[in-house]
Amino acid sequence: MAEWWTYRPSDFLMFSPRIYWRLFESINLFAWPLQPLLIAAGLGWLRLQSRGPAGTAWSRRTALVLALVLSLCWLFVAWAFLWQRFAPIQWVATGYATAFALQGAGWLVLAWQDGLRASTEVARRRIGAGLGLWALLAHPLLALADGRPWQQAEVFGLAPDPTAIGTLAVLLLVRAEAARSRAWLRLLWLVPLGWCAVSAATLATMGSWQAAVPLAAAALAAATARWGR
Amino acid sequence: MRILAPDPQRRLCLLACAGAAVTSAVPAKGQAQAPSAPLTRRVPSSGEALPVIGLGSWITFNVGQDGAARDACTQVVKAFFADGGRLIDSSPMYGSSQPTIGHALQQLGQPPALFSAEKVWISDVARGQAQIEASRLHWGVPRFDLMQVHNLLSWQLHLPRLLEMKASGRLRYVGITTSEGRRHAQIEEVMRTQPIDFVQISYNLLDREVEQRVLPLAQERGIAVLVNRPFREGALLRQLARHRLPAWAADIDCTHWAQVALKFVVTHPAVTCAIPATSQVVHLRQNMAAARGRMPDAALRERMARDVAAL
Numbered sequence: 001m002a003e004w005w006t007y008r009p010s011d012f013l014m015f016s017p018r019i020y021w022r023l024f025e026s027i028n029l030f031a032w033p034l035q036p037l038l039i040a041a042g043l044g045w046l047r048l049q050s051r052g053p054a055g056t057a058w059s060r061r062t063a064l065v066l067a068l069v070l071s072l073c074w075l076f077v078a079w080a081f082l083w084q085r086f087a088p089i090q091w092v093a094t095g096y097a098t099a100f101a102l103q104g105a106g107w108l109v110l111a112w113q114d115g116l117r118a119s120t121e122v123a124r125r126r127i128g129a130g131l132g133l134w135a136l137l138a139h140p141l142l143a144l145a146d147g148r149p150w151q152q153a154e155v156f157g158l159a160p161d162p163t164a165i166g167t168l169a170v171l172l173l174v175r176a177e178a179a180r181s182r183a184w185l186r187l188l189w190l191v192p193l194g195w196c197a198v199s200a201a202t203l204a205t206m207g208s209w210q211a212a213v214p215l216a217a218a219a220l221a222a223a224t225a226r227w228g229r
Numbered sequence: 230m231r232i233l234a235p236d237p238q239r240r241l242c243l244l245a246c247a248g249a250a251v252t253s254a255v256p257a258k259g260q261a262q263a264p265s266a267p268l269t270r271r272v273p274s275s276g277e278a279l280p281v282i283g284l285g286s287w288i289t290f291n292v293g294q295d296g297a298a299r300d301a302c303t304q305v306v307k308a309f310f311a312d313g314g315r316l317i318d319s320s321p322m323y324g325s326s327q328p329t330i331g332h333a334l335q336q337l338g339q340p341p342a343l344f345s346a347e348k349v350w351i352s353d354v355a356r357g358q359a360q361i362e363a364s365r366l367h368w369g370v371p372r373f374d375l376m377q378v379h380n381l382l383s384w385q386l387h388l389p390r391l392l393e394m395k396a397s398g399r400l401r402y403v404g405i406t407t408s409e410g411r412r413h414a415q416i417e418e419v420m421r422t423q424p425i426d427f428v429q430i431s432y433n434l435l436d437r438e439v440e441q442r443v444l445p446l447a448q449e450r451g452i453a454v455l456v457n458r459p460f461r462e463g464a465l466l467r468q469l470a471r472h473r474l475p476a477w478a479a480d481i482d483c484t485h486w487a488q489v490a491l492k493f494v495v496t497h498p499a500v501t502c503a504i505p506a507t508s509q510v511v512h513l514r515q516n517m518a519a520a521r522g523r524m525p526d527a528a529l530r531e532r533m534a535r536d537v538a539a540l
Contacts, residue, residue: 010462011409014324015291016508022295088293088325 009205015089017206023085024143024152024159030080031158035140038157041069042136042166046129049173055120066174067111070167073157074104074191081160096198100160103167103191110184115177123228128172131217135166142210161199161214164192168221172228189225193218267313267520270501272402273451274426279344281495282520283316284309284513285457285506291324292508299329301508306333308510310340312517318429318455318504319368320348320379321360327367335369345370346427346455346504348406350379354386375427377404381412381419388423402426408457410438420446429455432500433465434493434537444499453501459494460487460505472540477529482522487512491519493533496526 028035045066058066078100086093110116119125139162140153156162171189176182196218203211269278284306292298306317319326327347334343347364349357365373376391378384384405394400404427405419413430420428420443428447430439436458447454460466469486483489487505494503505516525533 014288014322015293016288019292019295019298022298023293026295085294089291090324091322 009201012092013202013205014091017208019089020206021143021148021152023081023089024154025149026085027081027158028151028153028155031076031155034158035153035155038073038155039136039140042132042156046132046136049118049125050129052118054122054125055117055175057115057117060114063113063116064111066170067107070170071104071107071111073163074100074107074167076157077160077163078104081158096160096195099191099194103188106184106188106191110181110188113176113178113181113184115181117175117177119173119175121228123224124172127220127224127228128169130169131165131172131221132169134217135162135169139165139213142213146208146210160195164195164199165214165217165221167192168196168217172221172224189222193222265313265521267517268495268524270453270495272426272453272501274402274453279453279502280313280315280520281500281502282314282491282517283318283344283346283455283502283504284314285504286317286319286326286330287323287457287506288462289506289508290319290326290329292329293325298508299332301510302329303333303336304510305508305513306330307337308513309517310337310342312514313520314517315342316344316346316455316502316504318346318457319364320350321364322348322350322379327364331367331369339369343370344375345373346375346377346404347373348377348379349387349391350382352383354383354390357383357387357390372399372401374400375402375404376400377406377427377429379406381405381407381415384419388419388425392424402453404428404453404455406455406457407431410436413438413443417442417446420450420452425452427453427455427501429457429504431458432456432494432497433459433461434490434534435461435465437534440497444497448499454499456494456500456503459490459503465490469537469540475536477532480523481525481529482518484518485515487515488519489533489537491516492524493530495519496524496530 078097082093082097082100087097119128135156140155142154143152144150154162156166168189171185171192174185176185196214200211200215203214267280267282269280271278290302292302309317317330319330321327334340345368347361347368349361351357351360361373361376376394378387378391388403388405391400391403395403403425405416405425406429407413407416408431410431416428416430419425428443430443432439444454466486474483474486474489478489481492483492491503491505494500507513507516
């Protein structure tokens with residue numbers, strides 16, 4: 001593709017919006033009844049976080065469970081959504097699936113790290129909780145808001161956008177003591193932020209107003225991580 | 230909303246599909262089409278007649294594992310053949326479009342009228358044969374009728390192999406493609422120097438650059454022309470949908486803007502077949518109707534383009 005500069009974003013959109021949204025219908029049908037379980041588990045974890053004092057050190061088991069659940073979510077989205085469903089209609093999605101699988105593996109590695117604790121900064125805690133609530137409760141409602149059937153709801157742990165936004169929330173809510181864990185946590189920002197950018201570009205090319213959602217979530221999370229106190 | 234007034238001076242080609250296309254550079258010999266038969270054009274290199282409306286598969290047939298959408302595409306293909314269509318075009322670049330077409334053809338019992346137009350789209354020429362074979366298996370056909378080098382990718386290396394396949398009977402025709410007006414200078418070079426049967430280009434009521442050099446060159450060299458993006462991927466029709474059909478549309482038997490757009494394209498004397506894509510039977514039927522009824526002459530074609538550009 002030597003004349004790549006002559007291409008527009010729409011030239012790379014090789015599927016119709018109707019088929020794209022139906023992918024969520026398909027994954028929801030496949031994963032049912034995981035949806036209420038995932039949302040309940042996420043809400044439960046957020047509630048525990050909001051109750052505990054800032055800076056509380058997590059037990060090894062708490063950190064392990066959180067990292068394992070997140071890892072499974074990323075690996076499931078990589079395999080069941082991106083590889084199995086999205087890749088047949090968008091050939092670059094195999095690359096997205098690989099990135100999601102790497103993110104899942106990254107959380108597995110973090111599961112064995114010591115010294116994770118809750119964030120102490122008020123802004124990180126509040127915005128982290130807000131983004132978490134968005135990913136779990138508000139994001140699935142976008143389908144209805146867009147006039148699509150509720151069966152096309154994007155659910156955390158099954159669909160890439162709420163999974164990425166929810167993960168950004170966790171990254172705001174967690175701190176690491178050890179330098180190696182801090183470096184690892186920083187690496188774990190890359191894929192969710194990158195996916196939010198990719199998803200925003202895809203949705204914008206599709207002409208969907210939803211493009212603003214992953215973009216705003218990523219910008220808010222990144223700004224909070226950089227400047228939030 | 231602007232309403233276009235009829236032009237009393239216009240001259241219409243009253244092609245009631247009872248004979249060959251008078252606008253065709255290579256009219257079908259001895260063609261005795263029934264009143265309901267679609268207008269056809271001859272492939273210059275062989276004389277084979279093809280209906281002027283084909284079926285593209287970009288985006289519309291890329292439905293992945295969606296069974297309901299795949300079945301809807303099967304209905305589109307069924308309606309296409311029922312309406313006299315023949316040429317279906319796809320590419321390895323189009324995601325799951327090839328398996329969707331293959332599924333439809335299998336469901337319909339491999340319609341004998343099929344004219345299969347595929348593309349090779351890979352920079353590593355050594356893997357070109359494997360890609361063509363994979364495409365063939367997706368379609369479920371014994372061989373392709375036409376194999377095109379997609380967007381001229383590595384055409385210098387692909388073309389000799391495709392011509393060799395044609396010589397050995399593993400292909401019937403060889404071609405090249407481009408889209409959205411890219412690399413026309415290179416297209417012209419290939420058309421001048423290579424023994425290709427088909428060229429595929431973008432052409433519609435608003436994008437008319439190919440009228441200057443590519444289409445006349447195709448006529449001069451005896452190369453069949455496939456036209457992609459006759460609706461600018463639907464954008465043209467979305468734009469036109471805000472306006473009422475002009476009065477002259479009735480004079481060429483058009484009841485929808487899609488038919489106006491397609492009749493404009495297929496009545497250029499160099500054009501062999503336009504390949505609009507759709508996933509809906511109702512749109513397919515509207516498109517296929519453009520191969521029937523009265524056609525615009527050169528003067529009206531100019532007016533059509535002028536009026537649409539002014540909207």
